[in-house]
Amino acid sequence: MQISGASYIAGQWCIAEGADKFFGFSPKLNQPLTTPIFEATEQMLQQAVSAAEQAFVVYRQTSPAERATFLYAIADEIEALGEQLLEVTHQETNLPLVRLQGERGRTMNQLRAFAQSLEQCKNGLLDLDIKDQADPNRTPLAKPYTHLSYLPVGVVAVFGASNFPYAFSTLGGDTAAALAAGCPVVMKSHTAHPVTSELMTHAIDKAIAKTGMPKGVFSMIQAKGYGIAHQLVAAQPIKAVGFTGSFGVAQKLMETIATRKEAIPFYGELGSTNPQVVFAQKAAEQGKQLAQSLCQSVLMGNGQFCTSPGLWLVPSDAEELIEEAIEQLSQSKSDTLLSPNIVRSFKRSVELLKNAQGVSLLAQGVLEQTFHANAHLFCTDANTYMENKQLHEEVFGPSVMMVKYDNAQQLKQLVDSLEGQLSASIHGSNNDFVTNAQLIEALQYKVGRIIENQMPTGVEVCASMNHGGPFPSSTDVRSTSVGLNAMLRFLRPICRQRAE
Structure with a gap:
């Protein structure tokens, strides 16, 4: 597959005229790689965010079964990338091929686990719905019928991680959880593996086309400058942020979020000494x-x-x-x-x-x-x-x-x-x-x-997993970035009430 070095915005591969270039790095050779990656502009980012906002109106109305089909398709397309994906990521990270094969499998399984959860839900997403029946004969006031369910929050910004080029990056856990919840994603790729991000984006591009999802449901931004990251979290249509990285970077992004008129959650997984x-x-x-x-x-x-x-x-x-x-x-x-x-x-x-x-x-x-x-x-x-x-x-x-x-x-x-x-x-x-x-x-x-009596390395992807913790290991002790409950970060409650 030919590598363009472009950003992907609502179904289009985009390079700004006269765009600055940056390059990936080979840790093994200790030298820059030769494929140019083109810096996205603020205008391109705004186009991505606007397209995601428009796509949300359509995507939020898809059924759980339709979103499950979409997630299955993404996993299948990652698998179809074959050896090229592994070879490119190995070149960009020098992580062992066996490790990358395992992480690729985990990433696909993650997507499929969310898909299965969507297929199996009988009582709303994650079976969270609660219904209280009416009692018109209750005195002194009749009791209304109430139904608590959950809605997707809106467009989610996701930041790729350096240390997990598949499982916590372009199509990793944050993206999978947001898409499963019904939220479009604008993804900022990590500069440590930009070509890997492009290949993974090709996978979701094909899945979008195959399943008829709105094109703005996913965009991927290539940028080395910090300004784009701050513009992304400050953008009004962004309603939540998924982040895996250092405490210092997270703190600066949270400072930018604090200047917004509308407060939004920043779900950061920031590291740990794991005693x-x-x-x-x-x-x-x-x-x-x-x-x-x-x-x-x-x-x-x-x-x-x-x-x-x-x-x-x-x-x-x-x-x-x-x-x-x-x-x-x-x-x-x-x-x-x-x-x-x-x-x-x-x-x-x-x-x-x-x-x-x-x-x-x-x-x-x-x-x-x-x-x-x-x-x-x-x-x-x-x-x-x-x-x-x-x-x-x-x-x-x-x-x-x-x-x-x-x-x-x-x-x-x-x-x-x-x-x-x-x-x-x-x-x-x-x-x-x-x-x-x-x-x-x-x-x-x-x-x-x-x-x-086990080592902490290795996090099982399952319904009962919790990957988060008290600050400063994460920014919200109530949430997890791994497992099916990761979807909860991108949902909000809504109650419907009527008299009967």
Whole structure:
């Protein structure tokens, strides 16, 4: 398939006259790629938003079955892209092909799961409808008939993520949830994988044509300048925003949203250190095996998962676990990160930690290329960690902060000191879980998901999943960006009432 470098606006591939160009980047070769991508203009973005607003009038009236057919068609067209999609994304991200195959499958399954939910709903979307029957004989006032159902909120802005080029990008979870809810999408692609975004957009373009959906139901904007992103969230027809990315970028976008006359929700998934709470009996009995699993999880994707286990809370005497972690990470080899900016940020963060008072560097992996990121294992005591908020910050990449605790009381204090997290794992025996029941009860108020004796990397796409958490891991603790309930972010209640 020929790559144009264009933006896609309501069924048309568009390049502005005299448009500026930017280029993707090859992390593997550490050099820019050669395919030019053309910067969208503010006028093009306005056309996309206006087309989406017009399409909403038609799209919101489609039946759940019609939207299910649309989502199935999108998934089928992604599959039809074949090897070209995988090869292009590998070139743009250097993520392993096996990882990309799995993520592509997850992305298609995500779309199909929403489609199946739409097909199976018998009582409104997600079976949320509530009906209260009338009682004309009630005194002193007759009771009316009331019916609570849900409407799509309107046009949704979606921002692609760097670390998940399929599952959290062009046709990822936010887009799938919005389309399932009945909302058109204006999507801002991520500059780390612009050609991937174009290929994925070809898939939805074909699905739109096959199912007869309004052309403005989806647009994809290519732009490297920050101005377009702020224009998008400020546009009056935008009624909600789905975002996966850094806290800093999210904060700036939220500041722009705050200047709007109409307040809109900003659903941001912003990152997490995903604490690994290791209880004493588990550390004593299975310390070596647990260390191996933790290290494998940290090194998965070279630490570029939003659920990477970056904080380990371990007993001070867990010598077997600590020694094995040192050995595993010391032998690990460096790898690329998704962009030069991410590499620079990683290196700055680990240098700060190397110089932090009370922090020791226990191990670092083999650095095979200067533009790579290698694993780092830092260690500190509980008091130092609680006193220094810098140590609480996420390091995006293969870095671990191990915090040693002396007793159950100190571990409880550590949990109390945590900021909001997407997930936390508790590693222990049944006896550990009983003994530490109060700590686990407190931990659930710090996280969106508690995992028992498993690693946090890997988020199951299913009806019962929750991928979100207290601030600053996400901007709305009540919502999830994964699973069928992700659709709720883009719905609003409506009540119909009548006398009978």
